[in-house]
Amino acid sequence: xxxxxxxxxxxxxxxxxxxxxxxxxxxxxxxxxxxxxxxxxxxxxxxxxxxxxxxxxxxxxxxxxxxxxxxxxxxxxxxxxxxxxxxxxxxxxxxxxxxxxxxxxxxxxxxxxxxxxxxxxxxxxxxxxxxxxxxxxxxxxxxxxxxxxxxxxxxxxxxxxxxxxxxxxxxxxxxxxxxxxxxxxxxxxxxxxxxxxxxxxxxxxxxxxxxxxxxxxxxxxxxxxxxxxxxxxxxxxxxxxxxxxxxxxxxxxxxxxxxxxxxxxxxxxxxxxxxxxxxxxxxxxxxxxxxxxxxxxxxxxxxxxxxxxxxxxxxxxxxxxxxxxxxxxxxxxxxxxxxxxxxxxxxxxxxxxxxxxxxxxxxxxxxxxxxxxxx
Amino acid sequence: xxxxxxxxxxxxxxxxxxxxxxxxxxxxxxxxxxxxxxxxxxxxxxxxxxxxxxxxxxxxxxxxxxxxxxxxxxxxxxxxxxxxxxxxxxxxxxxxxxxxxxxxxxxxxxxxxxxxxxxxxxxxxxxxxxxxxxxxxxxxxxxxxxxxxxxxxxxxxxxxxxxxxxxxxxxxxxxxxxxxxxxxxxxxxxxxxxxxxxxxxxxxxxxxxxxxxxxxxxxxxxxxxxxxxxxxxxxxxxxxxxxxxxxxxxxxxxxxxxxxxxxxxxxxxxxxxxxxxxxxxxxxxxxxxxxxxxxxxxxxxxxxxxxxxxxxxxxxxxxxxxxxxxxxxxxxxxxxxxxxxxxxxxxxxxxxxxxxxxxxxxxxxxxxxxxxxxx
Numbered sequence: 001x002x003x004x005x006x007x008x009x010x011x012x013x014x015x016x017x018x019x020x021x022x023x024x025x026x027x028x029x030x031x032x033x034x035x036x037x038x039x040x041x042x043x044x045x046x047x048x049x050x051x052x053x054x055x056x057x058x059x060x061x062x063x064x065x066x067x068x069x070x071x072x073x074x075x076x077x078x079x080x081x082x083x084x085x086x087x088x089x090x091x092x093x094x095x096x097x098x099x100x101x102x103x104x105x106x107x108x109x110x111x112x113x114x115x116x117x118x119x120x121x122x123x124x125x126x127x128x129x130x131x132x133x134x135x136x137x138x139x140x141x142x143x144x145x146x147x148x149x150x151x152x153x154x155x156x157x158x159x160x161x162x163x164x165x166x167x168x169x170x171x172x173x174x175x176x177x178x179x180x181x182x183x184x185x186x187x188x189x190x191x192x193x194x195x196x197x198x199x200x201x202x203x204x205x206x207x208x209x210x211x212x213x214x215x216x217x218x219x220x221x222x223x224x225x226x227x228x229x230x231x232x233x234x235x236x237x238x239x240x241x242x243x244x245x246x247x248x249x250x251x252x253x254x255x256x257x258x259x260x261x262x263x264x265x266x267x268x269x270x271x272x273x274x275x276x277x278x279x280x281x282x283x284x285x286x287x288x289x290x291x292x293x294x295x296x297x298x299x300x301x302x303x304x305x306x307x308x309x310x311x312x313x314x315x316x317x318x319x320x321x322x323x324x325x326x327x328x329x330x331x332x333x334x335x336x337x338x339x340x341x342x343x344x345x346x347x348x349x350x351x352x353x354x355x356x357x358x359x360x361x362x363x364x365x366x367x368x369x370x371x372x373x374x375x
Numbered sequence: 376x377x378x379x380x381x382x383x384x385x386x387x388x389x390x391x392x393x394x395x396x397x398x399x400x401x402x403x404x405x406x407x408x409x410x411x412x413x414x415x416x417x418x419x420x421x422x423x424x425x426x427x428x429x430x431x432x433x434x435x436x437x438x439x440x441x442x443x444x445x446x447x448x449x450x451x452x453x454x455x456x457x458x459x460x461x462x463x464x465x466x467x468x469x470x471x472x473x474x475x476x477x478x479x480x481x482x483x484x485x486x487x488x489x490x491x492x493x494x495x496x497x498x499x500x501x502x503x504x505x506x507x508x509x510x511x512x513x514x515x516x517x518x519x520x521x522x523x524x525x526x527x528x529x530x531x532x533x534x535x536x537x538x539x540x541x542x543x544x545x546x547x548x549x550x551x552x553x554x555x556x557x558x559x560x561x562x563x564x565x566x567x568x569x570x571x572x573x574x575x576x577x578x579x580x581x582x583x584x585x586x587x588x589x590x591x592x593x594x595x596x597x598x599x600x601x602x603x604x605x606x607x608x609x610x611x612x613x614x615x616x617x618x619x620x621x622x623x624x625x626x627x628x629x630x631x632x633x634x635x636x637x638x639x640x641x642x643x644x645x646x647x648x649x650x651x652x653x654x655x656x657x658x659x660x661x662x663x664x665x666x667x668x669x670x671x672x673x674x675x676x677x678x679x680x681x682x683x684x685x686x687x688x689x690x691x692x693x694x695x696x697x698x699x700x701x702x703x704x705x706x707x708x709x710x711x712x713x714x715x716x717x718x719x720x721x722x723x724x725x726x727x728x729x730x731x732x733x734x735x736x737x738x739x740x741x742x743x744x745x746x747x748x749x750x
Binding site for chain 1: 706734
């Protein structure tokens with residue numbers, strides 16, 4: 001896929017008060033054996049490019065958000081790997097959670113940090129592990145959403161659906177906002193629907209996919225969390241109050257794990273009235289499985305995607321990938337199609353694409369058998 | 376498969392004048408990437424056991440032929456690897472060919488060496504890379520064939536066919552020999568037949584598979600080669616005349632590569648009159664491809680054969696094998712069937728069993744691209 005960089009369609013320079021918060025705490029198992037507890041999905045190149053998804057996310061934002069304005073929230077155990085995967089991050093901008101508490105404490109923490117740093121801060125919150133085929137279109141949508149944030153809304157970008165997907169939540173479009181704010185009001189958020197319902201949503205043209213992107217003035221989010229999740233707001237305030245002092249780490253360790261574990265969607269968005277949504281069509285993918293990785297990869301005429309040196313004889317639609325530092329073994333597929341073949345330092349996976357969701361079964365089996373070296 | 380060792384059906388001790396010549400010069404490509412130019416098929420465990428095929432061949436013979444009576448003819452470049460694969464071989468019993476000249480010079484050389492060593496020598500000539508499910512039955516057939524050898528015949532064991540195979544030559548049974556010699560005369564040798572012809576052969580009950588096994592008194596073979604391939608006999612005589620002297624190596628290097636390159640079948644057997652054949656049914660396989668290796672492997676209820684630690688989820692009839700010294704990577708197959716997955720130190724092969732004959736295409740491609748590290 002195309003990656004960041006300036007584009008003639010874009011006229012806006014990086015904005016002085018614009019910040020980004022990248023949520024990078026995931027520890028998915030769907031990309032085993034490439035993804036491991038110490039090397040989750042966002043630290044791997046899975047979008048057809050050659051840099052980790054997190055780094056691609058940061059670089060894609062570069063025309064809008066300066067690297068020193070990018071915060072990354074991740075798990076404490078992933079701090080070093082996160083900085084290694086994205087060297088332009090400032091170490092002090094990595095917020096390392098001592099325990100996973102879902103996204104509301106994460107967003108609350110980052111919003112308070114930024115509000116303290118810059119009272120005028122406007123914030124772009126993004127997942128770290130998605131693919132975007134059209135980065136300029138993506139940035140244009142962000143700029144629209146920021147107009148709503150400037151007007152005091154908590155905004156989101158809803159992806160215009162391309163299929164009746166049952167694996168995502170949906171956002172129902174409300175009225176057009178106007179008054180300088182792009183987008184629409186949010187009529188409601190809906191959980192993952194059944195197939196027939198999803199089909200109705202897509203046919204109606206009134207529903208968008210919830211892609212977990214949020215845009216707000218830092219002070220607006222701080223206020224919203226204080227209203228909807230007061231105990232989270234209080235706990236985070238104690239941690240942020242000690243930021244940069246010798247007490248910060250101890251407070252973080254003692255308080256953060258006690259915060260209510262709830263998503264920003266459920267904890268704030270679904271309770272908030274002043275919401276905006278901007279429709280987006282920029283080739284978005286959440287890269288949900290190895291099948292997505294194949295879809296995003298550069299392929300030959302037979303639909304095969306292979307590392308240099310590896311090859312397919314008499315087969316179609318295969319993905320051949322080595323994730324061994326310094327280069328892996330030569331992978332050869334003969335007479336087989338629709339396979340994902342992945343090599344890592346201590347594992348080889350051969351997966352039929354129709355069973356891409358079953359990778360977790362392997363992880364479960366290895367966990368059960370105590371094969372921790374493979375997890 | 377079951378391996379050598381004494382068996383209550385056998386009453387015969389190792390015979391003082393019985394020798395074996397194991398032909399181990401093959402450099403097949405059908406087991407790539409496990410088989411390499413420097414590690415051909417006979418040096419790999421491919422029959423379901425855990426020792427190289429050559430070692431299994433020697434050990435299977437042990438109740439009939441003492442290890443110090445076993446000669447192995449191989450290529451000069453494979454001498455060290457051959458001794459490593461079968462440590463009970465005496466180094467002086469490895470006849471190392473400086474060039475491949477097919478099987479007639481090989482057999483002629485070994486026969487002259489043994490005739491010089493023991494005028495009463497009787498010789499068992501076997502390929503090094505076959506599988507035998509019933510070693511005791513195999514040895515019983517050898518003992519029968521040796522009765523014909525004792526009576527002055529050049530004998531062979533013909534495998535009772537279990538299918539209308541078009542990949543083997545056939546031997547037509549002649550009259551029963553009698554007079555203390557087991558088996559039948561050979562009516563004729565036939566080359567690989569077409570399917571319809573093979574079906575007729577099998578239906579007739581008069582045809583056996585030619586498995587390249589020969590039994591004779593050393594003096595009888597020396598005489599036969601002298602009559603049918605006199606130049607080969609003369610050249611070999613010069614080499615054997617210098618055996619154990621400082622001149623041997625130079626003579627071998629200068630003469631052997633000039634000998635007529637012809638098979639023992641074409642060069643001697645098809646011209647010889649005094650031939651015997653003993654039918655054999657002992658679970659023979661020439662292990663012609665990875666499909667054969669799967670057939671011979673120990674399998675679970677789903678037909679999967681995997682190294683310890685590797686596993687299949689939701690798939691059948693897969694063969695998962697690592698040929699990395701010290702242990703390979705964990706191989707996991709999810710949702711795929713009928714695959715051969717092989718790991719070596721620098722290659723991974725994923726092969727559909729229906730395309731087992733196409734492994735040579737990969738070798739050809741790698742050769743064309745100069746990937747010598749993989750050959």
